[in-house]
Amino acid sequence: MRSLVLFSFVLLFASACISNKRIVYLQNLPGDEPIELDEFIPFAEYDKNYILQPFDVVDIDFASADEELTKAFEFQGSRNMRMGGMGMMGAGDMFFMTGYVIDVDGYVNLPRLGKIKISGLTEEQARIKVEEAIREYFKDDVYVRLRIGGIRFTALGEFNNSGTKVMLKHRATIFDAIALAGESNILAKKNKLFLIRQYDGGSKIHQINLNDRALLASPYYFIQNNDILYLEPMNIRQFGRADNLAASLGLIISVTSSIILIFALVGRNL
Known part of the structure; x- marks a missing residue:
């Protein structure tokens, strides 16, 4: 019985130890x-060059000598929200609230410009496409910055x-x-x-x-x-957490004690 208990102890100790x-x-x-x-x-x-996909969130910003012109392409207050949002909310929430989500068909819906398909394009290709769409409607130069929202x-x-x-x-x-x-x-x-x-x-x-x-x-x-x-x-997860030595030793001692108690009870009945 002692040999069996010793073997069980060694087996449990080996299973609880994780090689570096x-x-x-x-x-x-x-x-x-x-x-x-x-x-x-x-x-x-x-x-x-990451390829834009449906459900991506993109940050699109505009710059022009005419400040009123750039405001025409933004949702109301989105620029101010971007500037102050970093300290007020999580980064993911900020871009979700102020960015543009590419829909299931690959389009973004921009103020004044309507839907523009940008999925399947790189960030730079999408930026150029949005910029070209703006210049079809306005004589003044409007520059576009487009990037993934993180x-x-x-x-x-x-x-x-x-x-x-x-x-x-x-x-x-x-x-x-x-x-x-x-x-x-x-x-x-x-x-x-x-x-x-x-x-x-x-x-x-x-x-x-x-x-x-x-x-x-x-x-x-x-x-x-x-x-x-x-x-x-790892497979050892089934025996318990074993995140540290104390937990491992506690597990080993508990199981070994149970085995000794079982053999002791069985030996008395023989």
């Missing part, structure tokens, strides 16, 4: 060409602060997103981060290994608008 190799970011993994410290890592080829993504699974997030950046890395989502806890499978990315007409699921230093040269190192990040839990 499973939780440390950016390692030189076996089979990969090592990337040394201070070594230059060029970015992978990827589409740097990078919106969703973090699910083993994050400490999961949910939909917004970063006010034109470019953000996967680690920017992880930091904003509260980083992953110790029970996350860092070698299995699933990235669900939206493409023209559908989605694709990509698997990312956060333990691998080669990620820095991956086309998925930079996240895009509407990305979904999902981190799987």
